[in-house]
Amino acid sequence: MDEISEKRLALCHPLLREKVEAAATLCEAQGVYIRVVSGLRTYEEQDQLFFSCHHSDGTRDFTKPWKTNARGGWSNHNFGMAVDVAPSMHGKDVPFNPDWDVVHPAFQIMIRELKSQGLVWGGDWKQRDDDHFQLADVEVTPTTENRILFAKGGLPAVWASYRDDLSRMPRTEMA
Numbered sequence: 671m672d673e674i675s676e677k678r679l680a681l682c683h684p685l686l687r688e689k690v691e692a693a694a695t696l697c698e699a700q701g702v703y704i705r706v707v708s709g710l711r712t713y714e715e716q717d718q719l720f721f722s723c724h725h726s727d728g729t730r731d732f733t734k735p736w737k738t739n740a741r742g743g744w745s746n747h748n749f750g751m752a753v754d755v756a757p758s759m760h761g762k763d764v765p766f767n768p769d770w771d772v773v774h775p776a777f778q779i780m781i782r783e784l785k786s787q788g789l790v791w792g793g794d795w796k797q798r799d800d801d802h803f804q805l806a807d808v809e810v811t812p813t814t815e816n817r818i819l820f821a822k823g824g825l826p827a828v829w830a831s832y833r834d835d836l837s838r839m840p841r842t843e844m845a
């Protein structure tokens with residue numbers, strides 16, 4: 671993957687990184703070059719995104735393009751467990767130019783390969799989020815426990831509450 675993607679993935683959960691990299695390699699073999707356009711977000715960045723398409727009372731501002739339903743602490747992006755990914759209009763070693771057209775063959779190949787790694791695709795949700803992919807074994811929406819652990823010990827504390835392969839989430843005591 672390109673350097674920008676790698677930098678973003680380096681801040682995400684290692685399992686997510688592994689899966690996106692594997693999918694990227696499979697995409698490249700088909701002439702499709704993908705980039706992580708967004709990875710880990712702070713709560714503040716998440717809130718900025720939320721209020722870019724919602725009024726200050728939290729209701730949807732339909733004059734603005736939809737970005738997210740999640741406030742800070744309520745998106746898997748805030749815990750390094752989700753990424754937004756897009757293919758480039760161009761090929762290898764040319765400036766990246768995102769192609770947001772979900773029906774384009776390149777986008778479809780990207781979806782197929784990321785899903786084949788077991789990632790959940792936001793395009794399957796009622797509120798479609800076509801460039802969003804997240805780990806399947808964590809909750810679709812982050813939990814109170816995630817937020818408490820994050821407040822106590824940041825990302826390492828959240829990640830440590832799962833097994834490495836995320837196969838099952840041992841419930842830790844909520845103090």
Ligand SMILES: [Zn+2]
Binds near residue numbers: 747752753754802
């Ligand atoms: Zn996303």
